[in-house]
Amino acid sequence: MPFLIEYVTEVVLVLFVLALLGNLFLIGIVFLRRQQRDRFFQRIDALRIQYGPVIAGVLSGQLAYPKGLQELREISGADRLFMLERLCLENKPAPAAEPALRRLCEDLGLVKIWQQRLMGQIDQASLRESLVHPHGWVGRVKCLQFLIRSKSAENLGLIRHEPSWPLLVKALEDPNPDLQVVAVRSLAAIRHPGSFPALVDRLQKVVLDPAPVLSVRTLKSGLVSFPLQNVHELLASLRHTNPRVRFLATDIIREMVEREAAGHPDFCLDQKKMKGDLAEVFLTELPFDANPDVRARVGPVIAYLADSRSASALLALLGDAAWFVRLHAVRSLAKPKFLSHAGRIASALTDTNWRVREAAVRTLRGFGSAGLDLLTAHFLVTQDRYSREQVADELQRAGLIPELLARCAETGNGRETAVLSHLAEMGKTSYMISVLESGKGNGHLRKKFLQEFGQYPDPQIHRWVEQEAVLESDIDVRALAQATLAAGHPGGER
Amino acid sequence: MELWRQIFIHGMNMFNLLIVSYFFIGNGVYTLLMVLSLATVWLYNRRLAYQDMDEIRESPVTPPVTIVIPAWNEEQIILETTDSILQTDYPELEVVVVDDGSTDLTLRRLIEHFHLVKMDLIYRPHIPTQAVRGFYMNPDLPKLLVVSKENGGKPDALNVGLNVCRTPYFCTLDSDSILERDALLRLMRPVIHSSLNTVASGGIVRVMNGCRVRGGRITEVALPKSRLEKFQVVEYLRSFLFGRTGWDLMGGTLIVSGAFAVFHRETVMDVGGFAHDTVTEDMDLIVQMHHWSVKNKRRIRMSFTTDPVCWTECPATLKMLGRQRRRWQLGLCQTLWKHSEMLFNQKYGLVGNFSFPFHLYVEALGAVVEFLGYFMVPLAIIFGMVPAMLYLLFVLLSLAYGGLLSIGAVLLEELTYRRYPGYRDLAVLLWFAFIENLGYRQLVLYYRFEGVVRFLMGSRHWEKVTHVGVAH
Numbered sequence: 032m033p034f035l036i037e038y039v040t041e042v043v044l045v046l047f048v049l050a051l052l053g054n055l056f057l058i059g060i061v062f063l064r065r066q067q068r069d070r071f072f073q074r075i076d077a078l079r080i081q082y083g084p085v086i087a088g089v090l091s092g093q094l095a096y097p098k099g100l101q102e103l104r105e106i107s108g109a110d111r112l113f114m115l116e117r118l119c120l121e122n123k124p125a126p127a128a129e130p131a132l133r134r135l136c137e138d139l140g141l142v143k144i145w146q147q148r149l150m151g152q153i154d155q156a157s158l159r160e161s162l163v164h165p166h167g168w169v170g171r172v173k174c175l176q177f178l179i180r181s182k183s184a185e186n187l188g189l190i191r192h193e194p195s196w197p198l199l200v201k202a203l204e205d206p207n208p209d210l211q212v213v214a215v216r217s218l219a220a221i222r223h224p225g226s227f228p229a230l231v232d233r234l235q236k237v238v239l240d241p242a243p244v245l246s247v248r249t250l251k252s253g254l255v256s257f258p259l260q261n262v263h264e265l266l267a268s269l270r271h272t273n274p275r276v277r278f279l280a281t282d283i284i285r286e287m288v289e290r291e292a293a294g295h296p297d298f299c300l301d302q303k304k305m306k307g308d309l310a311e312v313f314l315t316e317l318p319f320d321a322n323p324d325v326r327a328r329v330g331p332v333i334a335y336l337a338d339s340r341s342a343s344a345l346l347a348l349l350g351d352a353a354w355f356v357r358l359h360a361v362r363s364l365a366k367p368k369f370l371s372h373a374g375r376i377a378s379a380l381t382d383t384n385w386r387v388r389e390a391a392v393r394t395l396r397g398f399g400s401a402g403l404d405l406l407t408a409h410f411l412v413t414q415d416r417y418s419r420e421q422v423a424d425e426l427q428r429a430g431l432i433p434e435l436l437a438r439c440a441e442t443g444n445g446r447e448t449a450v451l452s453h454l455a456e457m458g459k460t461s462y463m464i465s466v467l468e469s470g471k472g473n474g475h476l477r478k479k480f481l482q483e484f485g486q487y488p489d490p491q492i493h494r495w496v497e498q499e500a501v502l503e504s505d506i507d508v509r510a511l512a513q514a515t516l517a518a519g520h521p522g523g524e525r
Numbered sequence: 526m527e528l529w530r531q532i533f534i535h536g537m538n539m540f541n542l543l544i545v546s547y548f549f550i551g552n553g554v555y556t557l558l559m560v561l562s563l564a565t566v567w568l569y570n571r572r573l574a575y576q577d578m579d580e581i582r583e584s585p586v587t588p589p590v591t592i593v594i595p596a597w598n599e600e601q602i603i604l605e606t607t608d609s610i611l612q613t614d615y616p617e618l619e620v621v622v623v624d625d626g627s628t629d630l631t632l633r634r635l636i637e638h639f640h641l642v643k644m645d646l647i648y649r650p651h652i653p654t655q656a657v658r659g660f661y662m663n664p665d666l667p668k669l670l671v672v673s674k675e676n677g678g679k680p681d682a683l684n685v686g687l688n689v690c691r692t693p694y695f696c697t698l699d700s701d702s703i704l705e706r707d708a709l710l711r712l713m714r715p716v717i718h719s720s721l722n723t724v725a726s727g728g729i730v731r732v733m734n735g736c737r738v739r740g741g742r743i744t745e746v747a748l749p750k751s752r753l754e755k756f757q758v759v760e761y762l763r764s765f766l767f768g769r770t771g772w773d774l775m776g777g778t779l780i781v782s783g784a785f786a787v788f789h790r791e792t793v794m795d796v797g798g799f800a801h802d803t804v805t806e807d808m809d810l811i812v813q814m815h816h817w818s819v820k821n822k823r824r825i826r827m828s829f830t831t832d833p834v835c836w837t838e839c840p841a842t843l844k845m846l847g848r849q850r851r852r853w854q855l856g857l858c859q860t861l862w863k864h865s866e867m868l869f870n871q872k873y874g875l876v877g878n879f880s881f882p883f884h885l886y887v888e889a890l891g892a893v894v895e896f897l898g899y900f901m902v903p904l905a906i907i908f909g910m911v912p913a914m915l916y917l918l919f920v921l922l923s924l925a926y927g928g929l930l931s932i933g934a935v936l937l938e939e940l941t942y943r944r945y946p947g948y949r950d951l952a953v954l955l956w957f958a959f960i961e962n963l964g965y966r967q968l969v970l971y972y973r974f975e976g977v978v979r980f981l982m983g984s985r986h987w988e989k990v991t992h993v994g995v996a997h
Contacts, residue, residue, distance in 0.1 A: 039545075039915065040912070040914060040915045040918060043915065043918045043919055043922050044918055046922050046926075047918055047921050047922040047925055050922060050925035050926045050928075050929050051925050053925075053929045054925060054928050054929050054932055054959065057929065057932045057933060057935075057936050058932060058955055060936060061932070061935060061936050061939045061951065061955060062951070064936075064939050064940060065939060065943075065948065065951060068943065123579070169571070175568075178568075178571050178572065178574070181572070181575045182574050182575045184575070185574075185575035185577070209572060209575075212718055213575050216577065216580055237720075242720075243720045244720065245720060246717070246718050246719055246720040247720070248586050248717050248718070249717070249718050251586045252580065252584040252585075252586045252587075252717075255584075255585055255586065286585045286586070289585070290585060385647075385649070420647055421647070423645070424646050424647045427644040427645065427646060427662075428644070428646065428662065428664065428667070429664060430664025430665070457645075458645065459645040460645070461642075461643035461644055461645050461659060462642055462643065462644050462645070464643075465642040465643050466642070469642070
């Protein structure tokens with residue numbers, strides 16, 4: 032106790048004074064920082080006002096290039112390069128403006144500096160300059176230099192500076208993970224064919240490394256940005272002994288194909304886009320790969336192949352033991368050219384896995400009215416409860432109920448009526464009632480619905496009939512509702 | 526009599542020692558966290574200079590995400606929240622709002638605003654939940670699904686969301702929150718670039734009170750008017766900017782705020798979803814995932830980043846603040862008790878040896894020690910066992926050090942995000958950081974103490990914080 036009182040008092044007093052000084056110190060830093068940032072933004076705003084139009088003019092071609100370059104060279108100060116970099120790159124350039132921007136960055140000396148920095152040659156600012164230069168003291172601390180190097184790699188990618196790709200490939204081997212990630216991204220932006228094999232090689236190393244620095248997703252994202260012409264470089268990976276390498280190579284090709292096909296309904300993989308030997312691998316080797324992930328990812332590529340064997344290869348995958356292989360196969364068949372195989376696809380409606388059933392429903396629906404006919408025919412005859420549930424789910428999600436109701440009112444006892452009847456039997460009446468209550472359904476429709484379904488033993492229908500019997504403005508419909516109720520509604524008795 | 530006197534003195538001395546130990550250990554760890562966070566957040570902010578959002582937005586390998594919003598009686602704010610979520614900048618996004626049996630107009634407002642129709646869709650309860658009443662969708666707005674269910678509490682609503690979720694990752698979001706447009710992209714960045722399975726990724730939650738909101742977006746950031754809310758602004762900054770950042774850096778994350786976090790769906794399914802036996806299901810889930818990782822010998826990663834921002838409404842009244850803090854403390858105690866085998870368990874590494882004990886002894890039991898200290902130490906002075914001067918100095922030290930930590934959080938904010946633009950705002954923040962320990966800290970401590978008492982009494986009551994829409 033004496034220890035606590037006599038000695039601790041002094042210690043606590045010292046600590047208190049220190050804490051108080053710490054408070055003041057931090058408050059001072061907060062305000063200093065705020066002032067420093069304000070000055071920085073004032074400077075960059077002033078430069079933006081002065082030189083923003085110059086850069087815009089050069090990039091759009093409205094200002095003579097030499098004149099614009101001369102004006103930009105007039106920027107001075109310790110932070111000149113930083114400001115130039117900021118001004119040139121703060122807005123993502125339109126593709127048409129990229130060549131001008133590249134030239135501008137080269138002529139201003141920025142590209143050379145970025146390349147040097149990427150290689151680790153970072154200019155050391157003087158101690159005085161370090162205080163005012165935004166990169167100043169970061170450049171002086173070796174373990175933080177990766178920040179400057181990564182930014183330089185990013186800049187080279189932003190302007191798609193092709194000659195820099197070998198430097199970026201070299202950066203893939205750098206121990207710093209940030210630099211590796213940025214290098215992958217910049218290489219993906221530049222898309223030089225020479226860098227593709229290096230990225231593939233890096234992918235293999237990452238997969239085989241038990242504790243990789245770089246994520247597979249990062250590399251995959253980079254690789255799929257390349258055009259399809261490079262795809263042949265992945266052939267060796269498709270035959271790699273490691274199943275994960277094979278899977279990733281297949282998946283990357285799948286992404287590349289789907290990316291290229293997006294927005295082109297008639298896209299197909301002919302000899303020009305995919306060489307024969309690679310197409311053969313997809314048709315004859317990969318669908319039988321021991322790794323089910325490979326078999327799953329192969330489907331979408333096969334679907335685009337301009338080869339008469341593609342349909343049979345996909346249909347064979349429909350019988351695969353792994354559910355996700357069947358899932359991808361069904362999804363891959365969702366193309367108009369496979370409409371003739373809709374009957375075979377319909378067999379997947381009774382698959383043991385619900386995701387496959389769902390995919391089959393969506394694939395058939397994607398075939399338009401022909402697919403929908405097939406779907407509804409299946410819905411009406413199938414005894415498979417799960418399959419029926421799945422179709423009912425899709426009919427609702429796709430918003431087809433109003434259309435079915437309208438057609439039912441028009442045609443009478445057609446297939447639509449039978450489908451609605453099935454839905455009512457399954458208790459899937461919420462959507463129908465919503466349509467009838469929302470005012471979308473006219474008097475004729477409500478009358479028809481009462482005639483066809485008024486007696487169904489469904490509580491929701493019963494409630495609606497009760498409402499109609501009281502609130503309906505159409506006298507005929509109201510009378511019909513009252514008559515239905517008087518006849519005794521089974522739903523009400525339950 | 527002398528014996529009793531000796532026992533009393535000895536007891537008081539022990540308690541005084543305990544208080545002093547708590548002070549130094551607690552503040553020591555907080556200081557460590559602050560220093561680590563200052564370095565990390567500064568570095569992270571520098572790294573943002575070369576981290577392009579377009580890459581994640583445009584990449585085909587960016588995984589789809591479902592945002593799950595559990596809502597119970599949130600008619601005041603649910604439309605703002607849902608609107609804000611639907612505007613979120615993310616390539617493949619689905620939104621599931623789970624109405625947990627609201628008794629107000631929450632569901633009705635959603636139906637009317639988004640023109641939803643009731644559908645009888647398939648519900649696969651992989652995780653058992655209360656009964657689902659219905660699904661509401663607009664076929665023209667397929668990315669929004671509203672599920673109405675019997676009331677079962679927030680974890681139950683989250684589990685329903687999890688059951689209907691189809692994407693590999695899902696994001697939980699409180700129904701009183703507004704996301705910044707690119708917040709989800711930023712939150713997913715560590716998931717995408719990680720070479721390990723990132724099972725949880727948390728972002729920063731900031732106080733929305735006082736801000737201007739238009740069309741589900743924060744259009745002007747400002748400090749709230751009331752002192753109570755201003756204190757909470759500082760508190761949130763401290764908690765998120767240096768508390769969680771520091772733990773994340775050390776790999777000792779035990780709390781990821783479920784108000785805004787992304788989780789790996791399969792892992793959450795494997796651990797059985799959100800548990801009902803605590804009132805802080807988010808913390809419980811994180812601890813469960815640590816268990817899962819050890820049990821299955823799977824390397825996982827949890828990440829916390831400070832640039833994905835979610836704005837939330839903090840309690841504007843003492844009554845609501847009390848409810849919120851009691852619940853947090855109760856949940857903390859429940860979770861720590863439930864997983865007590867992790868305490869100093871070598872298998873859990875830093876989490877078991879450092880993070881868990883810290884949360885138990887400093888965050889949970891510390892509330893009791895500190896609360897009792899306010900009564901016991903004066904008692905010791907009255908009985909002449911501690912000099913008044915020492916007590917006074919100790920109180921001053923405690924206040925000054927608390928202020929230092931809070932001002933450190935404001936400094937972090939200033940070094941990085943500077944969301945409060947004016948000098949006046951900055952001065953106000955610093956002032957409230959400095960005076961936070963004069964009254965507000967004691968008030969919160971009282972609520973925390975109540976939370977511990979409720980835990981000891983076996984309470985499992987979820988105290989609802991009602992939101993009134995305090996943003997302009």
